[in-house]
Amino acid sequence: MEKTALTWLLGANSARGFHSLYEGFPPEGAFLRVIKGGPGTGKSSFMRRIAAAAEAAGLGVEYIICSGDPDSLDAVYIPELKTAYADGTSPHVLEPAVFGADGDYLELGRYCSRAAARAASGELRRLSAEYKAQYARAYSLLAAAAEVSPAASGCYAPEEARAAVRSRAANLASRELGGLHAAPGAVHRRFLGGLTCRGRVLLGDTLASLCERLYLLDNRLGLGFEFAGELARQAVRRRCEAVICPFWLRPELTEAVIFPELRLGFAVIDPLAEYPERHRCLHLDRMAGAEALRDVRAALREDEKLSERLMFRAGQHLAAAKALHDGLEAVLRPALDTGALSRAAAEEISRLGL
Structure with a gap:
């Protein structure tokens, strides 16, 4: 899967809640840089800059998009450099198998003013609670959709x-x-x-x-x-x-x-x-067999419509969760030192020889 840009997901909103495939990422022998930081601290943008530099250098890149928001990145892998970056925060908490040998950490939260974030703690807690409630409702609807x-x-x-x-x-x-x-x-x-x-x-x-x-x-x-x-x-x-x-x-x-x-x-x-x-x-x-299909056709159509409606409603709750997540980012973004974050991305790109 090298020498090209491919897009995948490693997480899914399933009938049983969030389901992760991150246990197989990245492949054995690759080095994983686990990125930590809250909403709005630039994790996705940081990875996107590194991936763009790799592509510009003619390298293949595997993009892992977010299961909640496909416009956001959760991880990238550059096969020829045997290097991966991943958002290691909930719901896909990640740790290097052996720190220093298989991976390490990049803490982007350090570019966020703690004092400014603490000043907005009440709003952050409210938005976080409402965000989690929207996901809980979505998962209950998806469980029903899977049954039907x-x-x-x-x-x-x-x-x-x-x-x-x-x-x-x-x-x-x-x-x-x-x-x-x-x-x-x-x-x-x-x-x-x-x-x-x-x-x-x-x-x-x-x-x-x-x-x-x-x-x-x-x-x-x-x-x-x-x-x-x-x-x-x-x-x-x-x-x-x-x-x-x-x-x-x-x-x-x-x-x-x-x-x-x-x-x-x-x-x-x-x-x-x-x-x-x-x-x-x-x-x-x-x-x-035609006879088997004919006998269940009406019930089949009814169940299909009901399942699709349940998934549509679940999607509405995921959209509501995204709006709340955007609210979290909006609260924290003014506390972020974007200049320092940009310099950190440039330093990482230089370290990779890109």
């Missing part, structure tokens, strides 16, 4: 169809992936999308960048998840290089599997998302 969703629950898919889909995925893996690879390929786990303050986000540009061949999987009955899950198991068993993308709402399910070396990808169809124009479809729902 025919795709996420798989409640309308006959077991015979599930087994047939898994068999089809295994046969495809034999054809496309070959036998057991002599050396194990790297397996990365990334979210390809999620629900944010801007609604449903799917990283279509990332799919387009990595996949010359892209297959979209029917998923009204959840059979796309069955197919993608089996494909992920086959990739691991055959020791292939792969990017496995858990489903943001229920991360135990698989939303997509990408094989960078083969320029090949498979992703379930989400009716609320937009996909690259160049793709083919695997019509997995047909494997349930």
Whole structure:
């Protein structure tokens, strides 16, 4: 995944709350600089400046966007420098595995006036409490959406169809992936999308960048998840290089599997998302049989609409949380020494030789 700019998520707003994939970031052997600092202390801007300098130098960059606000960065990784930067504050608290050997800290909070922040402590506490309450409400709605969703629950898919889909995925893996690879390929786990303050986000540009061949999987009955899950198991068993993308709402399910070396990808169809124009479809729902679909069509549509409405309402609460977070930043921003922060970013870029 080098020599290009790719965008992913490592966190998701799921039916069980915030779900993190940061335990696999960055890859083994890379050095992680954990950034600490509160809202409005410039963590995202700091990382964006470093990433821009790396790209300007012709290096590949992996951008990790925020699960709550896709316009904000939570992490960046520069593979050729084996160096990563990540926001190590809640909800994705991070620590170097071995301080000094695997990583260290960058404290951006030191550029924020403590006296000015303390003077606004009452407002900061009020905004923080309201912000957390909005997330709690969003997560309760997402839990309900996951229970109702025919795709996420798989409640309308006959077991015979599930087994047939898994068999089809295994046969495809034999054809496309070959036998057991002599050396194990790297397996990365990334979210390809999620629900944010801007609604449903799917990283279509990332799919387009990595996949010359892209297959979209029917998923009204959840059979796309069955197919993608089996494909992920086959990739691991055959020791292939792969990017496995858990489903943001229920991360135990698989939303997509990408094989960078083969320029090949498979992703379930989400009716609320937009996909690259160049793709083919695997019509997995047909494997349930026309009669089975006909018998549940009315209930299926009703449950789909209800689930989408619940997710829409959850998104409204995430948008409200974003507005409150903006309020926190607005309170703290005047206390920030932006000149010192800018100089710190320039020094870090120079240290990297960029």
